[in-house]
Structures are given as structure tokens and as C-alpha cells.
Amino acid sequence: MVAKNIAHFDVHADDVERAKKFYGRVFGWRFSQWGPPDFFMIATGDEADPGIHGAVHERPKSENRCVGFQCTIAVDDVDAIAKLVEAEGGKITVAKMTIPTVGELIQFSDTEGNVVCAMRYFDKAT
Template identity: 25%
Template sequence: MPTPEITPGAPCWIDLMTTDSNQAKQFYGELFGWDFQTGDQEKYGGYITATKNGKNVAGIMQKMEDQAAMPDTWSVYLRTDDVAATAAAATASGGQVHMEPMDVPEQGKMAILGDASGAAVGAWQPQEMRGFDLVAEPGAAAWHELHTNDYAAAVKFYQDVFGWNTDVMSDTPEFRYTTLGSGRDAKAGIYDATSDLPAGVPSNWVVYFAVEDADASIDKAVSLGATLVDGPDDTPFGRLATLTDPTGARFKLIADTGQGNAADAGTGGQGAL
């Protein structure tokens, strides 16, 4: 599969903040067939890049002592051509800046933002590191979805801050869903999870990973220390499950049935969190 074209505003990278990077490497390496390269400690803080068949798919970061109280989590980064302007727009649009724009030597510039519904999201301005080399293939991210408890505010935030050209997939009291782009060109989704988010759980981004066989992957993940949270469920576009890894980071698995694309698979997540 050719390197995906990543347009401004679209998901371009994911990484895992974890309490145990060695355990994370063992778990995801076994589950997805990932290999790993650790960056220079002085320049990159020992940031770990995961590859699948030699192609960049994700990153892993060991939590620092002052981050111990934060839950282990997967983060989504959206591409921007000007991270400083994006951070300023986030503040002006009802969000906040959790981490000010900073240089990652030779690789790019980044910031961590809070959107208008309270979800954390990364912004990445690429230089040498362009983002994903592989998507929607087994062992790689297939879909990125915001579960929000303030749907209208979230949709407007991503339109105003990241320039999303949105398409309303559904707008009923039972299921509200908006995508970045439409149809087979959709890149990400926003799901109104007001009725599904447990009390105290903030809006959050969710990563779907593609697998060939959902049930076999679930069994393998559980044998490696994961917990099955929800599913597996058959949807019109694939077999879907929600899990947490051995240290509690949540993610989804989706096995494509060939009836739709990765964007379609995101619609199967209603109520799954």
C-alpha cells in the first residue's frame, strides 16, 4: 500500500503514553507484529517509534514521574501547517493549550491542545517526520474517532481550528455522527457520546486498529494481559471490539468484512465505549 496522503487537519500520527514502555512493546509487538526503534535520549527523550513491515505506524512514550496520576492513553495528532496559529485558534475557539508549541529537532513541531468539549488532541507540523507510512492495514490504525459529551461545540471547534470540511452522517437523537470529509474519503469522525460516556470520563479520542481476524486478535490480546471491555460485535462494516492494554490504555480492534472502508467502520462504535 502506498504511503497515505495526509492533508491538513487529518489524523497524521498516534502515540501511547504508558507507565511501562517495555511491557507496551512486548504487548503491541506480539499483537500487531510491530518492531521498535528508540530515539536518542537527549534529543527525543527516548521516544519509541513502532513500525510494521518497516513502515511507521505509531509512537510510545514512557510516562515521567510527574505524569504518574494521568491514565495511560492513546493520543491522536492532527496535521497542521502552522502549529502556533493552530494553538492560538484553539484558545480563541473555546479550547486550551495543554502543551505550548515546541520543536522536535529535525522532525517537526507539536502542541497538545484541549478541544472545546475537553478532549485532548495533538497538533503536528511536519518536517522530516511526515506521519503514518501505513494505515487501514492489519497492525495499523484504521480510524480515529472523537467521543464527545458536547457534540455541537466539538464539531465547530474542529471546523474552526483545523479547517475540517465536515459531513453529517447521522443527526438523530439516537445517533449523531459527523465526519471529516465524506464517504470513502472520510478521515475521522465525531460521535455524540453524551449518553455513553461514564460519569467522570471526559471527551476523548479513540483509535481503531485494523486486524485480519477480530476474534483471534481478541484472544491473543487477552492472553497477553489485555481486558475485553466491549464486544466483539458484528457491524455492517466489520467485527468490532473495545479493549484495554495491560496498563489500562483503551483501543479498538476492527476486522474489515470488505463491505465498507475504515470510515464506515467508525459508525459501528456507537455505544461501545
């Protein structure tokens, strides 16, 4: 079996507008209404580098309730992102750490209680 890249991610939110504000301000993501009420497609990149396909929507209230959004988001400056996370209501859960030969990583919980990582990847040439 051939491994595939992640093709989509969902952010499940108790408050969709709050989640959109958080991710818009911290990472510059853009949102467009699609499908059912409170369902928004996420644009994480631009035309030259479109990024990954995602969506933010209301967290299911049933037994299918998911608290499992944990992707790693590539960033240029982990310290700057950590400050933005806290300024926008998130909480750093793992302080900046270095993963040898990979990069610098923080883990945080967003305004919806989801656990997310941000990493500044080391240049492959170093």
C-alpha cells in the first residue's frame, strides 16, 4: 500500500465563530461558507502554495462527539505563534522543544479544547 499525504482535516468547534477568529488571527486562514449552517471550508494557503483542504464546523453533540483535531502546522517562528496562541485565547500545553534533525515544536489547545502542534521545520540543507 502506498502512503498518502493528509488530504483534509476538520476542526470541530463548540463555537464556530470563535474558532474561525482564532485560526484566522493566529495562522491567517480564510473561511468560506459551504453546505449546512455553521460549516465553513478553510483555505490555509494561497494559489502558489494551496496548503491542505480543511473545514470547521459545529462539534457533534451525540456519541460521535470528536475532540481529536491534532495536526501539525508548519510555521516560520514558533515563538511568535506561541504569543499569538495565548493572545487569542489558546493555551500552550507543551513549551517549545527541539526535535533533533526535525524542528522546533509547541503543542497548544485552541479555543475549542482541540490539541494542535506548530513546528518550525529545520531546513533540509542543515
